[in-house]
Amino acid sequence: MSCLHDHSCEEHDCSTDWSLYKHIDLSKVSALNEAVSGSVKSVFKDWEQRLNSSEGYLESNEDDPELIVFIPFTSDVKLKSISIVGGADGTSPAKMRAFINREGIDFSDAQNMQAVQEWDLAENLQGVLEYQTRYSRFQSVGNITLHFPVNFGGDASTTQIHYIGLKGEATQLKRDVVATIVYEITPNPSDHKTRAETGGSLSHVE
């Protein structure tokens, strides 16, 4: 499938650019106000498949165009740009607001909080438009929440999203990883001798 960007695509492979979807923790992806529970997972796929909605797409409930998508990553990422493919007939989202590293955001939170960045979207049925981020703010993203408050209106009573593409770099760092912790109800000081107590750092050779 040829890339419709206005540059020649032989230099790079668009598919590899948009490969940040591989670093998404798909089991923990969730959405609020989705009509079919679990359908949000179908929007994260390879660039080449972005127009292929045979496995379902994300649609909001009747008469309610708002959507919130929560995307956690398996390691911290640096997010460069985002691409959204919406539905036809005005069901594409018109605005997008992003929140970083916050869990459990629901609609009242999203409406009251200041987003890290907001974009006005255009209808992008071929998936060629990308929306760049303020890179300095998106340097270590453990999870991102996207809020789509309105769609393009008209006859559309729902919002449809067929593809969400993320471009950037994955670092190997992980957030909030807890190492093995040993809980002691009655700690015994003799188990935790410090260096000073054991007679300093000089070694003996007998």
Next chain:
Amino acid sequence: MVLEATMICIDNSEWMRNGDYSPTRFDAQKDAVSLICGAKTQANPENTVGVLTMAGKGVRVLVTPTSDLGKILACAHGVEVGGEMNLAAGIQVAQLALKHRQNKKQQQRIIVFVGSPVKYDKKVLELIGRKLKKNSVALDIVNFGEEDEEKTEKLEALLAAVNNNDSSHIVHVPPGPSALSDVLISTPIFTGDGEGASGYVAAAAAAAGGGFEFGVDPNLDPELALALRVSMEEERARQEAAAKKAAEEAGKGEKGEPSTSQDAIMTENVDPGTSEPEKKTHDLTDDENALLQQALAMSMDDSSSTVAVRDTDMSDASADDHDLQLALQLSVQDGKGDQSNPNDANNIFADQSYMSSVLAQLPGVDPNDPAIKDLLASMQNQSEKKEEDSESKEEEKK
């Protein structure tokens, strides 16, 4: 094993003083609440439950979602009945309490007990329902107490607005002899969505002893169940033997009846007894043979005490029956002198044709099975030996 945070909304309005659910509507609610809390925390140890009241001076959160069962039960104690229930505010406060739960990974659920009439419009309730659905909060409604066409309609509309993929339920509990908690146990409110808390439910039901003969689960303790069943059959057999004897003494015309009634009762006994532990009786293994023999031997040995026991049993059961009274007198006389009644029982067991017919009715037991034939033969020998012993004892006494 769904990870869930639950808020339970209790109705403590004036309507809860009514006694149509024993002891009062309010106490029935409290029982149901404690059962629900137990079920939820057992289903998943990280589940949390919180409680709030909707009436009284206003909506008040008694305890925020916690997994500490003791705290929840303690808080539910001091609640007083009074005021009017505010359903909409109650649900909204519950939603807020769930929003601020500590573990954001838990699914949100509200369980609301609606006992008094609902004063809100259908539209308002539908709006609330849609908001809950949007924020993926599930809602369970327990409709009890006041019965009202409008109330049911409104609650059904609320459920329809909230329901997402059958995660929300409504239960209508009419007033009646069974307690509110018993009715709720079998509903999806307790059983989650088919899994999870059903283990707790089964345990609660078994603790009540319901559903199993003798109150013992044949799966947990097959030997005990078998022993109980055998002794029950024996006891019945002996009682019938005494009745039969009385009938013979009283009038020969009645001879036919007791034996047929005896057969009928034996078959009755056999059928329910074997319907449950049927798989266990498929093979009468050597162990079971030995146990059976031991049980029979022990019961036939101790004749004097069994006579006394039987006397009390029979006097209880046969206060009215003239024939059985006769039997009592006769058996007491007989028991003093001789061991005729146990011998009657012996005879019954020794009667091989009768025993084989009984055994044939037991599913999975083939009377022609050599093991069973051996058993019967040995029992016969034993009974013969017993008669010899008793005769020799009599001779010694004389």
